Amino acid sequence: MKEITFKNKSSTLIYRDYLNRLKKNLKHSSAKDRKNILMEFNSHIFEGIQRYEHTGVNETENLMEVLNKLGDPQDVLKPMIAEKKLEEATRTFNPIHVFKALVLNITNGVKYIFFAFLYLVLIGFLFVIGAKISNPKEVGLYFKDGGFYLLGKMKPQLMESINAKEVLGNWFIPFFLLLTILLYIIVTFLMRITARRK
Numbered sequence: 542m543k544e545i546t547f548k549n550k551s552s553t554l555i556y557r558d559y560l561n562r563l564k565k566n567l568k569h570s571s572a573k574d575r576k577n578i579l580m581e582f583n584s585h586i587f588e589g590i591q592r593y594e595h596t597g598v599n600e601t602e603n604l605m606e607v608l609n610k611l612g613d614p615q616d617v618l619k620p621m622i623a624e625k626k627l628e629e630a631t632r633t634f635n636p637i638h639v640f641k642a643l644v645l646n647i648t649n650g651v652k653y654i655f656f657a658f659l660y661l662v663l664i665g666f667l668f669v670i671g672a673k674i675s676n677p678k679e680v681g682l683y684f685k686d687g688g689f690y691l692l693g694k695m696k697p698q699l700m701e702s703i704n705a706k707e708v709l710g711n712w713f714i715p716f717f718l719l720l721t722i723l724l725y726i727i728v729t730f731l732m733r734i735t736a737r738r739k
Contacts, residue, residue: 552601562614574625631733659728666721681707
């Protein structure tokens, strides 16, 4: 990106400070997104300065007017970065990108709190699978009197005394692994659909 040249030194300092604040707020974006966003802002600044050039106001005041209209980089970029991260997460299915997108978008509404909750449930399933591997005799999906009673750890003595039964047995790990993968794909697709509706 080619920087805009100014006649006035203070205009150059103000312009570079604004660009540095943009870059600082874009540090977690991809190189491609960073470049595109910087070029877009630079273009707006250039066009804005051209518009005000013949008004009789000095260069620094023109620049300040343009930058004020563009807004504070942190405020302007936050939703833009969140949207880009959401697009990346739903395109790649990478859990790290999904987590970052949720954190960035959590302020955008209740639906992202719902998605965050669903992803926490998936993490819980993975935790239960790990617990079953480390303690296969006591961890399971327990039913009592024909209905769900507990997903977790239960001592064999308690299981007998309350007449509870572990229903999945050796199928516990494959069942929850498959359930976790399917739910991950479904939740990520739902997140993709809601992102496209915006």
